[in-house]
Amino acid sequence: MQLSAILYRAGVFVVAALLSVLAARAAVNVVESRSVLAVQEDLIDRNYEWATVLGDGLQVILEGEAPTEASRFRAISSAGRIVDASRVIDNMTVTDSGGIDAPEFAIEILRNDSGISLIGLIPEETDREALQRRIERLADGQPVTDLLETADYPVPENWDSAVDYAVRALDELPRSKISVTSKRVSVDAISDSREEKARLETSLARNAPEGVSLAVAISAPRPVIAPFTTRFSLTEDGAQLTACAVDTPEAERRILAAASELGFAERSNCVQALGSPSRQWGEAVELAIRAVGDLGGGTVTVSDGDISIVAAEGTEQSTFDNVIGELENALPAAFAVTAELPIVVEEGEDGPPQFTATLSPEGSVQLRGRVDSDISNTVAANYASARFGQRNLTMGTRVSDDLPDGWSVRVLAGIEALSELSNGGVTVEPTTVIVRGNTGNPNASADITRLMIDKLGPTADVQIDVTYVEELDPIAGLPTPEECVADIQEATANRKILFEPSSANISADTLGVIDEIAEILKSCAELPLQIAGYTDSQGRETMNLQLSQDRARSVLEALLQRRIPTGTFTAVGFGEENPIADNDTEEGREANRRIEFSLIVPESAGEEETALEQIEADLPEDAQESEAAADDAEAQDDEDTSE
Structure with missing residues (x-):
């Protein structure tokens, strides 16, 4: 009995030991599988797909070929964050580092009034001395800072042509930043005017090297106007805003609101510029325009801080004194008023003295009328010859000794005003200078106004009737975006852009169509163009969608290779959408496989707005609500007063 009890107890211990071993192994297996x-x-998750994980009890073994030593170390560190680092066994290898890729060579060139600086990495084979000499010639005595580093790797394809293009572009861009790689040149620059901006964009696009993409961003900053001038006239013929310089959109809104109340209904000709003498410019000009309305007519010229008002003929003295007095007290401190009643000049037997200068569309100039001396006559002839050319000048003047003081100055100012026109005439009288004609400069009226104020003073009576003719504007003469797209659609109406079967590669037989489209775009200004790709319904829908996208992208890249700036272009694939023919026939499927060009047009604002409506539409919503609340409050005050 005692032996049986001992064997029983031993058996229990053996069974318990076996169960413990099995449980331990099961636990280890669970821990191992979960850890792995x-x-x-x-x-x-960390994009280390090249690494594999094995388990050996509680140990975690990492195997695989790491692309770099750093990647191997990061994989070990990553595993050590999941399990105890002492359990991680490294069995990984590292890819042979003998074939390391060359670094990306790049140069960033900065140029401003302080000099030129170069920063970046270039191939060791680059002729650095020759590059330095070219940059120093462009700097023309300004300092050149060379911070370029070199690396001994092969010169990338198109590197030399990209650098050469960047240096040539730098010669035209005194304020710019140019970034250069072997595949892309990015140009950010500032121009002096919209005409200069258009010229630079065209020049840079046409001279871009083959195989190098081009990104151009040129801005034309706000001009500086001196003197800062606005001129408003109210006559029997209506209200005219012949010159309008503003410093903020709010100032423009106030000025146009005051002018509109007096009958000005044309589109805004205001120019936002630098040079305002005061932050209260808009308020001062608004008060001056309203004063002209209170006088019943006249002309006001605001030139920097000087406000000159010439009342209409027949204005009563008491009205004149009251209006000018109220204006002087209401104006901001930075502005001063000069006002006068009109002066009536007595006519002689031959009528008032007069000088006229006319310019024909062909460029012929005639000077006729009176001058005050032989010297003045010679000066006028020489000045006109310098402006228009001696061969185009015909003189028909005569000397008279009964002319008002300052007559010769008025004559020369009239000739200079005539040079702002494409054709027209200038009439100089004792109290008035009249300028009429056509021009291709949309700002000609403002330019002539500032010229006359500068030469004759702010109180001079100058009547300007200048018509802007779009055909005479070299910038407006460029085709509109709509015309450009229409020309492209006409070029592709009977000749399709074809691709190799089931490919985005453009067929060699239709590269001529791409060339013709590129020529059309070279004569167009910047336009938002959509290049849309379509396929037939054969094949899977997702594959067709991707193929149409790739084909549209191929067309965009082909235009880029032809030196067309494509920064505002969009390539979109629509796949099987919008079929234009029956997909059940071969002819229909052929028609549906196409590339379409269209203009990306924002939602239309509807009918053309007046200048004041345009300004008010651009105001933030909170400003419009504040203005509406002010109008309601004013209406309530009027109602309370009437009660």
Whole structure:
């Protein structure tokens, strides 16, 4: 009995030991599988798919070929964050580093009034001395800062042509930043005017090297106007805003609101510029325009801080004194008023003295009328010859000794005003200078107004009737975006852009169509163009969508290779959408495989707005609500007063 009890107890201990071993092994297996799974998932999340994870009891073994030593170390660190680092066994290898890719060579060139600086990495084979000499010639005595580093790797394809293009572009861009790689040249620059901006964009696009993409961003900053001038006239013929310089959109809104109340209904000709003498410019000009309305007519010229008002003939003295007095007290401190009643000049037997200068559309100039001396006559002839050319000048003047003081100055100012026109005439009288004609400069009226104020003073009576003719404007003469797209659609109406079967490669037989489209775009200004790709319904829808996208992109890249700036272009694939023919026939499927060009047009604002409506539409909503609340309050005050 005692032996049986001992054997029983021993058997129980053996069974318990076996169960413990089995439980321990099961626990180890669970821990091992969970650890391997957790580490593998973490490596995949970190894009280390090249690493595999094995388990050996509680140990986690990492195997695989790491692309770099740094990647191997990061994989070990990643595994050590999931399990205890002492359990991680590194069995990984590292890819042979003998074939390391060359670095990306790049130069960033900065140029401003302080000099030129170069920063970046260039191939060691680059002729650095020759590059330095070219940059120093462009700097023309200004300092050149060379911070370029070199690396001994092969020169990339198109590197030399890209650098050469960048240096040539730098010669035209005194304020610019140019970034250069072997595949792309990016140009950011500032121009002096919209005409200069258009010229530079065209020049840079046409001279871009083959195989190098081009990104151009040129801005034309706000001009500086001196003197800062606005001129408003109210006559029997209506209200005219012949010159309008503003410093803020709010100032423009106030000025146009005051002018509109007196009958000005044309589109805004205001120019936002620098040079305002005061932050209260808009308020001062608004008060001056309203004063002209209170006088019943006249002309006001605001030139910097000087406000000159010439009342209409027949204005009563008491009205004149009251209006000018109220204006002087209401104006901001930075502004002063000079006002006068009109002066009536007595006519002689031959009528008032007069000088006329006319310019024909062919460029012929005639000077006729009175001058005050032989010297003045010679000066006028020489001045006109310098402006228009001696061969185009015909003199028909005569000397008279009964002319008002300052007559010769008025004559020369009239000739200079005539040079702002494409054709027209100038009439100089004792109290008035009249300028009439056509021009291709949309700002000609403002330019002539500032000229006359500068030469004759702010109180001079100058009547300007200048018509802007779009055909005479070299910038407006460029085709409109709509015309450009219409020309492209006409070029592709009977000749399709074809591709190799099931490919985005453009067929060699239709490269001529791409060339013709590129020529059309070279004569167009910047336009938002959509290049849309379509396919037939054969094949899977997702594959067709991707193929149409790739084909549209191929057309965009082909235009870029032809030196067309494509920064505002969009390539979109629509796949099987919008079929234009029956997909059940071969002819229909052929028609549906197409590239379409269209203009990206924002939602239309409807009918053309007046200048004041345009300004008010651009105001923030909170400003409009504040203005509406002010109008309601004013209406309530009027109602309370009437009660």
